[in-house]
Amino acid sequence: MKLLFVIFFSVSMFNFCEAQLDMDLSPSAAGSYASLRFDELKLPGGKPAEKVENADIDGSPFWLDKWNSAMIYTSTYRVLVPKAKLNLYTNDVYYINKDGETLVAQKGQIKRIIFFRGDDTSYSLGSFIYMKTPDDDNFHFYQPLINGKAGLIKLSTVSVNKSAYNPLSGKSDFNFITKSAYYLNYNGNMQLLKILNKESVFAVLKPGTAADDWLAKNKNKLRTETDIIQFLYYFNNLAKE
Numbered sequence: 229m230k231l232l233f234v235i236f237f238s239v240s241m242f243n244f245c246e247a248q249l250d251m252d253l254s255p256s257a258a259g260s261y262a263s264l265r266f267d268e269l270k271l272p273g274g275k276p277a278e279k280v281e282n283a284d285i286d287g288s289p290f291w292l293d294k295w296n297s298a299m300i301y302t303s304t305y306r307v308l309v310p311k312a313k314l315n316l317y318t319n320d321v322y323y324i325n326k327d328g329e330t331l332v333a334q335k336g337q338i339k340r341i342i343f344f345r346g347d348d349t350s351y352s353l354g355s356f357i358y359m360k361t362p363d364d365d366n367f368h369f370y371q372p373l374i375n376g377k378a379g380l381i382k383l384s385t386v387s388v389n390k391s392a393y394n395p396l397s398g399k400s401d402f403n404f405i406t407k408s409a410y411y412l413n414y415n416g417n418m419q420l421l422k423i424l425n426k427e428s429v430f431a432v433l434k435p436g437t438a439a440d441d442w443l444a445k446n447k448n449k450l451r452t453e454t455d456i457i458q459f460l461y462y463f464n465n466l467a468k469e
Contacts, residue, residue: 275332287404289317289386292343295324296353299342300333310347314356317386317404319368336367361411361418370411374457376464378433379413382453410453426450435463 291314298312300321311324321333321341339358345351356369371382384406391401410421412432421428426443429450442448442462448455 285388285402285404289315289404291316291384292353297344297347297349300338301340302337303339314341314369316369316384316406374460376460378460378463380456380460381411381413381418383409424451424456429456433463439463
C-alpha cells in the first residue's frame, strides 16, 4: 500500500452525536496506512444490501458507480475498506466484505469517508463528512471542495422522479435526479449560496476592490463550481499575506 500523500479538506464547526468530531484531514493526521487492514469487526451493524442497483429506476443513486477503496472514520477509529460506495439517495455507505458480500454500514456510524482511485491510496477522489446544518434536522454527507479561511462545501442530494404516464409503454418511468447545493464556510459560519454568482459570493466574503480586478483579469464570472474554487484559492492566499 502506498503512503497517503494527498491534501484533504476539513470542516470543524459541527457536532456529531452531540460530541464534536476532530475534522483534521491533513496528511500528517492521516498518516500512513501501509499496515492497516480491513477488519469487518470495525464496522458492527452492517447489514446485507437488498439491492445495490434498481433496474426499475434509470440512473444511479451513487456518488460514483465504480467501487473504490476508502478510508472510513467513525467516532473512535478508522479503517481502510477495499471496495466502497456512497449512496446519496439513502445516505448509506455500501462496502464489500472479504467474502464478497455487499453490506450497508449502520446508519450514522460513519462520520467521514475518503475515497481513493481504485486501490491507489496516493490519489484521493473526494472526501465526505456526515453532518447537519442548523437549518436542517437531517444528516447528509457533505463534500468539502476547498479548505482555508473560506471553504466551499457541496451537498449532493438524489431523489426519484416519476414521469407522466406513457400510454405506449403502459407505465410511468422513474429516474434518479441529482441536485447540488453549495455553501461557503467563512470564519466558522456556513452560508448557503442560493445562486452561484458574484453577488452571492461577495455578500459573504466582502472582498476588497482587488478582487474585482482579479476576476476581470482571469475572466472569472463566479457562476460555476470551478469558478468559485479558483477564486477561493486566490482569496485564501490573500488572507495569508
